[in-house]
Amino acid sequence: MTQKDFTRGNGLLSSAEPVTPKIGIDDEGSRSSIAGSVMDDLAIAAPRIKYEVSSTRWIILGMFVIYSASNSMQWTQYAIIQDIVVKYYGVSNIAVSWTSMIYMLTYVPLIFPGSWLLDKTNLRVTTIIGSFGTCLGAWLKVFSVPQDMFWLGFMGQTVVAISQVFILNVPPRLAAVWFGADQVSSACSVGVFGNQLGVAVGFVLPPILVRASGTIEEIAADFRLMFYLVAGFTSVLFVFILLFFKAAPPNPPSAAADLGNSLDSNFLLSLKKLITNRNYVLLLISYGLNVGAFYAISTLLNQVILTYYPGANADAGRIGLVIVVAGMAGSVLCGLILDKTHRFKETTLSVYVASVIGMLIFTFTLDCGYIGVVYLSSILLGFFMTGYLPVGFEFASEVTYPEPEGTTSGILNAVVQVFGILTTLLYEWMLGSVGDRWANLTLCALLAAGAAITAAIRSDLRRQAAQNNHKG
Secondary structure, three states: OEOOOEEEOOEEEOOOOEOOOOEEOOOOOOHHHHHHHHHHHHHHHHHHOEOOOOOOHHHHHHHHHHHHHHHHOOOOOOHHHHHHHHHHHOOOHHHHHHHHHHHHHHHHHHHHHHHHHHHHOOHHHHHHHHHHHHHHHHHHHHOOOOOOOHHHHHHHHHHHHHHHHHOOOOHHHHHHHHOOOOOHHHHHHHHHHHHHHHHHHHHHHHHHHOOOOOOHHHHHHHHHHHHHHHHHHHHHHHHHHHHHOOOOOOOOOOHHHHHHHHEEOOHHHHHHHHHOOHHHHHHHHHHHHHHHHHHHHHHOHHHHHHHHOOOOHHHHHHHHHHHHHHHHHHHHHHHHHHHHHOOHHHHHHHHHHHHHHHHHHHHHHOOOOOHHHHHHHHHHHHHHHOOHHHHHHHHHHHHHOOOOHHHHHHHHHHHHHHHHHHHHHHHHHHHHHOOHHHHHHHHHHHHHHHHHHHHOOOOOOHHHHHHHHHHO
16 A cells, blocks of 8 residues: 655655555455554554644544434334324335335345445445435435325335435444544444434424324424425535535544554455354344343334323423433533443443343333423433443454445444344234333343443444554
8 A cells, every 4th residue: 555645753745656566455354454464564664654633533523423414313203103104195104114114125135236346446435325315215205294104204215214224334344434443332332323313303393293193184284394304404504515525634643543444345355254253243132132022112212102191292302301311411522431441342241231220220210200201211221222332333443454344333233223123023023912021121131231242342442453453
């Protein structure tokens, strides 16, 4: 790989002077051993190279956060007002649930070409594609307001769902490309924060904009306003991304990022190494159980809350907001802790166990008769359960380094979608068959199993080792 204009202690390193060789990995040799060899070369060259972070990195991250939010805010757009959608369009509850689950279903088969595209192109290309799809899907829903056009709204929802393929696996990749070693975990947590921000808006906005007690004409007008607002917002955002979003900074921000750039990745070989990595496979299962439980609760929150608090449509949305906002705080705090301590396994396991406790408290306070208590238990649940998201991402990047972060997080999210669909279907069936108490206890049991699996993961921090090798 040719390095351009790196700052030396005594001047600039000419773009004609190679620092690290470009490496092709097309055989069955160990990528890790090759990585170690390259890191030795980087360590030798360390006195000559000063890695610098770009001053625009936070702007790029900010654009991604808003872009991610514009997609995820549409995830529960129908589900959080399920009773209104059923009444207005004359469709079944399961049809409305599928407007949320379609996000999970489309992701699984498309994440592999999506990860391959991110690996072979760059962040700018995939971000433009995803932003355009999010905008297109939002405009399709604008024309789905007539009561016989639910199918068109579902089509628009599907287009938006497909576009998330170019979002969910990006935070660890963007953090690694743009941020230094002492900020990468925090940057990843902020990137995940964007998805959570959108989910929060998606919980609270539809119940405010669409009146549950309105006439058919009033509900139609409310739907039209909501769809136009989202379509307009995503259109403006698409233009901004087209004009200002960049693929990468001029120079790598860290030795780990430099090594990642210097390796020619083989997508199929990366897949093979990932699925034979014991720690990564265990993390896939534990991460899937945690986030699958979150998906189930989020999709059916309206139904669960209205069971005990009839007419509390707005409260269902606000409780969803509380869960996600608390999770945002948890995400950022966990990211800061990881950057300061680099105790990835300990942090992951602690957050996971706290998620189990939070789910138990939520389960046994749901029927207390005081909705304010449900708000409080939702804060605890959200802080740890959704706060776990970036922690899992970063732990995965550590135990799989130097495999591409886009591929690592892509497979992680694909497994999450499978768990999400199965858990949501199970949760919905149990709500109708045995009630919410047993349904929620089942989620508690799944989370407990996930915590036990997390405890079995070895703390093999490969990315930290590479960075420390460079410093040495």
